[in-house]
Structure formats: structure tokens, C-alpha cells
Amino acid sequence: SGETVSIPNPKIIYKNSSKDMVQVELPYPGAVTGKSFSVIGKAVGNWFFEGSFPVKVYDTKGKEIASSVAQVQNGEEWMTTNLVSFKADIVVPESYIGPAVLTLQKDNPSGLQEHDASVSFSFVIEY
Numbered sequence: 001s002g003e004t005v006s007i008p009n010p011k012i013i014y015k016n017s018s019k020d021m022v023q024v025e026l027p028y029p030g031a032v033t034g035k036s037f038s039v040i041g042k043a044v045g046n047w048f049f050e051g052s053f054p055v056k057v058y059d060t061k062g063k064e065i066a067s068s069v070a071q072v073q074n075g076e077e078w079m080t081t082n083l084v085s086f087k088a089d090i091v092v093p094e095s096y097i098g099p100a101v102l103t104l105q106k107d108n109p110s111g112l113q114e115h116d117a118s119v120s121f122s123f124v125i126e127y
Helices: none
Strands: 013-015 022-026 036-044 052-058 064-072 083-091 098-105 118-125
Touching: 022 098, 022 118, 036 064, 036 098, 052 083
Parallel strands: none
Antiparallel strands: 013 118, 022 036, 036 083, 052 064, 052 098, 064 083, 098 118
């Protein structure tokens, strides 16, 4: 190993959101992960619905390859405007290796597009 994989654009892309609303601690943009990893961070309470929100992994062509649910941690109160800790456990297919995009989506029970919000960034699934 020891090879470097170049990531196109490892910056964080915020859609109707900002780092004040969602902070991902792990993995970070451009990180190299295994097929099974946790997404850990904090998000404002209104990103959650019933204490959770969707997390998805896409391949470089935009096809969804894994999804999970971020859950509030430590019994924290999610009906708040403060940042609340979350964790989501992701498992991607055994066959997948290479660049991918992690997307955290605000839970939007209304289904109205104007209420959609997300945070996305590239990373690499390597082992």
C-alpha cells in the first residue's frame, strides 16, 4: 500500500446548510475508510425527525451504494436548536473500492423540496 489516491474536490458541499448546522467529525473529506465505518458528528436539532436523519453513500456516478440512519447519541434531546451528537454506522458492498461521496440529509418528513438540506463530501473506500 502507501499509494495516494487523488480525490476530486474533497471540499464539503453544503446545500441549504452550513457548518453551523452540521459538523462531521469522522470521516473527514478525502479520508480513506474501510467497507464498514461510522459517521460521527453533530447537527442542529431540526435536522432530526424522531431522533434520526438519513445518511447515504454514492459512487462516482451518483448511484446509491449504501444508506444508514444517523441516530442521536447519549439520549441527547433532539428537539432543540443546539447541536446534537449523532452517529451512523455504514456498510458498503464488499465489492466496492474507490472514491465515493458521503451525503448527510436533513430528515424532511414534509417531502417539500424547499425544506431539503444536505452536506456532502468525497472520500475513498479502500479496504
